[in-house]
Amino acid sequence: MLWRRPWARATLLLTPPLAWFLLLYVAALVVLLITAFWQINPFTTNIEQTFSLNNFSTILSSPAYRGIIGRTVGMAAAVTVTDAVVAFPFAYYMARIAAPRTRTALFVAILLPLWASYLAKVYSWLLIFTKGGVLDSVLNVHLIYTSWAVYVVFCYLWLPFMIIPVYAALERIPPSQIEASQDLGARTWRTTRSVLLPLALPGVVAGSIFTFSLTLGDYITPLLVGGTSATFMGNIIYSNIGVANNVPFAAAMAMFPIVIMAGYLLGARALGAFEEV
């Protein structure tokens, strides 16, 4: 009988999801990897299945493409740091200070924007940034079509993805540890630095995985609110697949965020982030 053989039950349970994962997810990635070494005929745009490293050498040897990769990683890093700095006090308040009722209200406030359409949110920022918009008429600040606009929108869009894991990490810290720190004579700052931050770090790193990877792959926000230089890795991939029909070049470009994220995840694992995910 099935329940007498644990291995049989495990096999039965795991086979469908594993097959799904291998067939659809891993296989798609492998195909992508292979395609990255092909070319297209520039005139007919037919794919030519001959192995070469041309796509990669084009990307790596071009200062423009290197600049785009650097710009994307820089933006992802800046957004991640900003969201972490903003999210930490917010999550701390929610986890340790707010009354249950306030906490619920704050949770709703964080989660509600996630139910709204991504495009509606970006377009509403466009209306805030535009000439004659709120920022312009009230504060006389012109942000539309600048990298600052892209930065602000990214920070706004991904903030909930940072707050929630940081909140989870902070909530898990036993009050006794903080009390112990204070009993031993540590002041607020010392307690924060030596007890709170190290214990919350895995949560911050877990949140940063979201903010970093989401920024790394996004192309719509730069397209809509970015300026003349708002070309990111996602835009290059998008224009090559959706527009140029050059799947091999797009695949080669797509390998870069994958490799960057792989490195990032390895680093995150070392910092214990996966205990929080």
Add this chain to the structure above:
Amino acid sequence: MKRTSGRSRPIRRPATIAIGFAALAVLAACSSGGSSSAGGGATGNGATANGGGAVPGQTVPTANLPVLQKVGKGEGQLNLIAWEGYLDPKWVKPFEQQTGCQVNAKYAGSSDEMVSLMKNGGGGQYDMVSSSGDADLRILYAGDAHPVNINLIPSWKDFFPAFQSPPFNTINGVHYGVSLQWGPNVLMYNTKDFSSAPTSWDVIYDSKYKGEVTVPDNPIQIADAAVYLKKHQPSLGITDPYELTQPQFQAAVSLLAKQKPLIEKYWSLASQEIFDFKNGNATVGAGWPYQVSTLKAANFPIGTTIPSEGATGWADTWMLAAKAPHPNCSYLWMQYISTPKVQALQAVTYGETPDNKLACPEMDKLQAGSCDLYHANAPQSYFDSISLWKTPLATCDDGKNNCVPYAQWVSAWNTQVK
């Protein structure tokens, strides 16, 4: 019919951009490998400019396929690849009723998507595609288009001569489809900021308008710069803005690089440009008549002109797929879409210029003044001032192999201009 300024015209032309972006890789290979064979192997340089869009050294693989001699009864179905808005029920419904050919639409967002849908002759699935001049030759030379017996399309003889056998759909006298509509890329300006219409493209290169200029996010803009330089730097000797030698090309690219600081936004969606004019983020720029008519319909003070240097433009063709499964319905469609009434209906709905010269009075019947507005009655000199899009190839029309191919246009646009 009131001011119906057309459906949303989505990513469309800007998307056209694309081919070459891609082809960067190949470009790299070419430049390092020495012998440049860009343009899909258009290497031969002995061939002469034999009119049409004939690419020296290239033959159309389907040129000798037999053409239909008589249009028979419709097959009941017609599968079309089209720009969004090109298959409006206003003219599709009557066609279906007249012919019994049920139209199945597949909308494409870019020229390159059209090229790829037409792969393998349309795969035995698609009958026709409404592709633009920059995609046509690629479809033709890939062997995906079928020769068309133009004598079976009565309205064709009423077309403006320039669109009867244009080089982008007729090679060595063989037609691969029937021309549809065309339009210019115009200069747009806010009439509140310009008391009189600018007479030159100067305004979009003038630092006086820093931060107020908008142009399409499209490598084909290099041709717009070339149109400007043709007039203003005659020493460069530019004759065709799509056939640029290296020095001419570099001059155009550096003009655009100098223009970049003036630009607030390279628009990639028609709706973006409309938004920017409406909100004052742009006061002058390059766009399509579609944006102009949309802004006019919203009572926005928009002005439009084709400056003295001339302008670039696009021209679309209904091309027949090499493996079209419903040839009779395809011919019935070509006959129908070429008639003055339908030409006028599409022109007014979409904001384009019809190819049939009898469409002008029909347009005015639909919307007073629209014939004028879309230049359907303009003299030959107007047409001559427009350089219609075509794919830049390494081989120039004179057969010399020293022109800059499109792949390089794209890489220059992305690495030197933007």
